[in-house]
Amino acid sequence: MSMVKRNATPLIFLLIALVVPLVTDNQYYLYILTLAFIWSIAIYGMNLISGYTGQLTLAHAGFFAIGAYSLGLLTVDVNVPYWLAFLLACVITTVAGLLIGLIALRTKTHYFAIYTLCVGYIIYLIIYQWDELTGGVRGLIGIEPPGAIGPITFESAESNYYLVLAFLVLTIVFMKFITESLVGRTFVAIRNSEELAQTIGINTMKQKLLSFVISTFFAGMAGALYASFVRFIGPEISYTMTMFDMLTYLIVGGIGTMYGPLVGTFLIVTLTQSLQFMEEYRMLIFGPVLVLLVIFYPRGIVGGIQMWKAKRQYKKQQKMAKQASNSSTYGGGD
Amino acid sequence: MDVLAQQLFNGLTIGSVYSLVALGLTLVYGILHIPNFAHGALYMVGGYATLMSMTLLGMPYFIAMFIAILVVGGIAVLMERLVFNQLRDSPPIHDKIAAIGLLLFLETLIRVIWGADYRSMSTPFSDNIVSFLGVTVTTQRILIVVAAILVMIALQLFLKKTMIGASIIAMSQDREGAFLQGINANRVAMLTFFISGGLAAVAAGINAPINLVYPDMGHLVILKAFVIVIIGGMGSVPGAILGGYILGFSESLGATFISAEYSDIIAFVLLVIILTVKPQGLFAKGAH
Numbered sequence: 104m105s106m107v108k109r110n111a112t113p114l115i116f117l118l119i120a121l122v123v124p125l126v127t128d129n130q131y132y133l134y135i136l137t138l139a140f141i142w143s144i145a146i147y148g149m150n151l152i153s154g155y156t157g158q159l160t161l162a163h164a165g166f167f168a169i170g171a172y173s174l175g176l177l178t179v180d181v182n183v184p185y186w187l188a189f190l191l192a193c194v195i196t197t198v199a200g201l202l203i204g205l206i207a208l209r210t211k212t213h214y215f216a217i218y219t220l221c222v223g224y225i226i227y228l229i230i231y232q233w234d235e236l237t238g239g240v241r242g243l244i245g246i247e248p249p250g251a252i253g254p255i256t257f258e259s260a261e262s263n264y265y266l267v268l269a270f271l272v273l274t275i276v277f278m279k280f281i282t283e284s285l286v287g288r289t290f291v292a293i294r295n296s297e298e299l300a301q302t303i304g305i306n307t308m309k310q311k312l313l314s315f316v317i318s319t320f321f322a323g324m325a326g327a328l329y330a331s332f333v334r335f336i337g338p339e340i341s342y343t344m345t346m347f348d349m350l351t352y353l354i355v356g357g358i359g360t361m362y363g364p365l366v367g368t369f370l371i372v373t374l375t376q377s378l379q380f381m382e383e384y385r386m387l388i389f390g391p392v393l394v395l396l397v398i399f400y401p402r403g404i405v406g407g408i409q410m411w412k413a414k415r416q417y418k419k420q421q422k423m424a425k426q427a428s429n430s431s432t433y434g435g436g437d
Numbered sequence: 438m439d440v441l442a443q444q445l446f447n448g449l450t451i452g453s454v455y456s457l458v459a460l461g462l463t464l465v466y467g468i469l470h471i472p473n474f475a476h477g478a479l480y481m482v483g484g485y486a487t488l489m490s491m492t493l494l495g496m497p498y499f500i501a502m503f504i505a506i507l508v509v510g511g512i513a514v515l516m517e518r519l520v521f522n523q524l525r526d527s528p529p530i531h532d533k534i535a536a537i538g539l540l541l542f543l544e545t546l547i548r549v550i551w552g553a554d555y556r557s558m559s560t561p562f563s564d565n566i567v568s569f570l571g572v573t574v575t576t577q578r579i580l581i582v583v584a585a586i587l588v589m590i591a592l593q594l595f596l597k598k599t600m601i602g603a604s605i606i607a608m609s610q611d612r613e614g615a616f617l618q619g620i621n622a623n624r625v626a627m628l629t630f631f632i633s634g635g636l637a638a639v640a641a642g643i644n645a646p647i648n649l650v651y652p653d654m655g656h657l658v659i660l661k662a663f664v665i666v667i668i669g670g671m672g673s674v675p676g677a678i679l680g681g682y683i684l685g686f687s688e689s690l691g692a693t694f695i696s697a698e699y700s701d702i703i704a705f706v707l708l709v710i711i712l713t714v715k716p717q718g719l720f721a722k723g724a725h
Contacts, residue, residue, distance in 0.1 A: 159530045206709075209716035212529050213472040213671070217663045218712050221705040224660055228702050343656060347537055354534055384549055390542025397535045398523045 113275075113362065120268055124261040133260045139372040140267045141328045144274045146352050146364035148321030154359030155282055156314040157294030161346055162203070162219035165226035166319045168341030170196040170326025172230065175243040175336055185250030189327050196323020197316055204315035208308060211297070223346055231338040242337030246330050267328055271365075274321060279361060281317070290314050294359070351389050354396055357403025366405050442572045444689045450578045450647070452685020453585030457640035458658055459665035459677040460592065461633035467672025468609040468629045470529075471521055474536035476637060477659025478543035483509045483638030484650040485547055488558045498560045502642040506635040512543075513634025514627050522626065540655075548652045555649040563646050581643045588639055589678055592632070596674070605629060609672060657701060664708040 124133060149163045173192035177183040183191065203222055210218050230237045237243070249257040249266055257263050281287050289310050292300040300307050330336050339345065348371075356367020375385050400407045462476050486508040490501035520535050565576040596602035607615040608625045616622055641654075648654070665684050669676025684704055692700035 153530070157528075157530065159533055206713045210712050211716070213466075213533070214667070214712060214716065216533055217472065217667065218708070221660060221664065221708050225702060225705045225709070228699070228705075232698050347541055350534065350537060351541075358530075384545055386541035386545040387549060390538045390540075390545065393538030393541070394520055394535045397527070397531045397538070398520070401527065401531060 117272065124264055130260045133264050135373055135376045137260070137264045137267050137332060138329075138376070139369045140264075140271045141325050141332060142349070142352060142372055143365050143368040144271055144328070145322045145325035146349060146356070146368050147274050147278050148318035148325070149349060149353055150318075150358065150360075150364045151278065151281070151290070151321075152311075152314045152318040153353065154363070155287060155294060156290040156311055157297075158208070158311060158315070159216045160207075160219045160315070160318070161216055161343075161350070162207075162223040162226070163318070163322045163349055164343070164346035165223040165341050166196050166200060166322035167326040167329070167345070167349075168226060168230060168336075168338075169199055170323030171330035171336045171340060172237060172243070172326075173323070174327040174330045175246045176236070178247045178331075179243060179245060185247055185331070186252070189249075189331075192327040192330075193320055193323050196326065197320045200316050200319025200323075201312070204312050204319070208311045208315060220343070220346075223341065223343060227338060227341040227343070230341055237338070240338060242335060243330075244335050246334045246336065248334065249331050263332055267332065270324065270328060274324075275361075275365070282361065286310070286313070347386075351393055353403075354393055355389075355403055357405035357407070358401075360402060360405040360409065363403050363405040367403060370404075439571050440693060442570060444693045445686065446572050446574060446578070448686035448689035449682070450581050450685070451688060452682035453582050454640050454644040454681075455658075455661060455665055455685055456678045456681025457585050457588060457636050459662040459669070459681050460589070460674065461636035461640075462659075462662045463666045463669070463672055463674065463677040464605075464629055464636075465633045466666065467674075468605060469517075469521065469626055471532045471536070472663070472671075473516075473633070474533060474659065475516065475539035475543065476633070476662065477655030478540045479509050479513055479634050479637040479655075480641045480658055481547065481652065481655035482512060482543060483634075483641030484558075484645045484654055485551065486638065487642040487645060488556060488650050489551075491558070498562075502639065505638040505642050509634040509638035510631040511634075513630040513637075517626050517630040521630075522623070544652050544655070551652075553652055555651045557649055558645045560646045575647070577643075577646050581647070584639065584643050588636065592636070593674070601628065661704045664704045667708060668711060 120136075123136065127133070145163065145167050148166075149160065153159050170192045173195045174188050177188035177191055178185060181188075207215060207218050207222065231239060233239070249263070251257070255262065257266055282290070289300070289305055292303070292305060293307050293310060297307050300310075326340075329340070352368040352371055353364060354367070355371060356365065357363025371385075371389070375382055396403060402410070458476070458480055461479070462473060465471055465473050465476070483505050486505035487498075487501045490496040490504045491498060494501075494504075496504065516539055520539065521532065524531050524535060560577060562577040562580050563575060567574055567576055567579065596606055604615065604620045605625055605628065607618065607620060608622065612622070615625075640658075661684060665680035666677055668683060669678075669680030684707070687707065688700050688703050691703045695703075
């Protein structure tokens with residue numbers, strides 16, 4: 104019961120999310136929501152390494168693309184059954200993450216950001232130039248929708264919506280579990296001070312690698328879902344612009360917070376999709392928003408709300424303490 | 438042999454442009470410890486400022502470039518005042534995110550104003566062809582090399598011979614010490630950003646006539662400038678110059694002898710190899 108109470112707000116939102124397809128049969132809304140959920144999964148991955156462990160990675164669009172292309176190529180060219188391809192896509196991305204992480208994480212702060220930015224660009228250039236494998240600038244078309252699980256098929260927009268929602272819920276539950284565990288606290292210790300974490304006996308390289316590998320797993324999973332949902336992928340999903348979009352989702356929602364990735368992604372994806380003119384010019388608004396947030400609300404919307412709540416509670420306590428002390432001191436009156 | 442000479446000269450040209458961009462980046466990093474991801478946007482704005490001064494205002498090429506220096510330098514100073522100065526005591530991750538925000542904003546702003554078209558810039562030097570030592574080049578390419586070297590010498594003289602230059606160097610060596618000597622940190626920060634922006638504007642102004650002007654033109658250049666700065670040691674002025682030419686030559690030779698399609702990848706592979714071997718970068722100056 105207490106668990107339900109503690110997570111009341113997220114559970115209410117989950118309930119709303121579950122009801123949405125029953126209330127509306129507008130395919131377009133469902134499409135946008137599903138897209139927002141998919142990106143959220145990838146942003147949750149990014150949040151773990153950048154938000155909780157403090158290593159700003161700029162390669163996640165690349166890992167997203169590796170997941171998407173793995174699934175696309177395996178189903179289109181090799182005819183692997185869908186769910187096996189899905190699993191393989193996650194594995195391929197994670198292995199790539201492990202290999203890149205092993206080298207990238209030896210670099211620190213600015214170097215890590217620049218290194219990962221370059222890794223992301225290399226992934227983009229390979230996808231763009233390697234015509235025979237990836238289709239180059241034309242991209243991949245005709246990717247399969249998710250295969251049936253037993254009697255359940257995923258051909259309608261509603262069923263896709265529920266499938267992606269299920270993956271998102273699993274992602275959030277996993278992230279909640281890991282960030283509240285000892286491992287998660289180790290990540291935060293590294294974020295606060297890598298030297299200090301080392302002094303208290305944390306193998307920081309191993310922990311950073313763990314965080315990075317998990318984050319690439321989720322980026323790959325989101326990529327695979329994206330490929331089978333949109334059913335067309337092009338090299339631009341690995342481009343630096345996509346990376347910056349992802350960073351915007353994370354910063355607006357709140358980097359290093361539990362629900363920041365969901366809030367930021369949901370807000371911006373729905374906003375840009377519903378206001379068509381924003382598609383091209385969105386950065387005219389989001390660029391300054393990014394700067395202002397970093398200056399005034401470095402922990403985004405969710406972090407801001409948490410701060411506001413904490414302050415209110417503090418004031419309440421102060422007030423109560425004051426009242427208590429007032430009544431005890433001047434209780435008798437004069 | 439002719440091909441080799443031609444490619445070496447191309448390397449010299451590209452290297453000159455890279456060096457100028459990397460110089461601005463390394464100055465800001467060395468003095469203020471900000472990896473300015475928005476530097477590529479400054480470069481791009483420099484290209485547009487030069488082009489628009491020529492086409493809209495009808496300015497001659499060199500005056501247009503001078504206007505571009507003022508415009509881009511001014512934008513860079515604004516960036517420092519409005520954004521990076523506010524973030525002086527924030528964790529390093531914030532600088533990078535803010536810089537990316539600025540980059541996206543400037544790019545979109547230019548796209549809104551002038552559209553996404555690729556524009557060409559023609560200068561009095563574009564069509565003039567000169568041959569020497571078996572190499573055939575346009576005077577524009579010679580101008581690039583000469584102008585870049587002149588600017589680098591001027592910068593070096595400014596840093597070494599003037600009082601303000603000395604205060605910039607002092608601040609890069611020891612911020613607190615410089616402060617104790619009565620150096621106005623704000624003034625040095627603004628000046629550094631102005632110079633950084635000015636260098637980007639010159640680089641764009643001289644390079645645009647042999648390339649094109651478009652909103653994304655800064656993307657690759659800035660990534661490569663970061664590679665150069667890491668090769669040359671973050672914050673090192675000679676390192677940025679040397680690194681720029683090393684990259685310029687490896688790219689033009691790589692394009693001829695390995696593959697033209699993948700020539701852009703050379704810089705990144707170079708970086709990946711360097712950081713794989715030396716995670717602190719070459720010539721790291723201790724911990725920041």
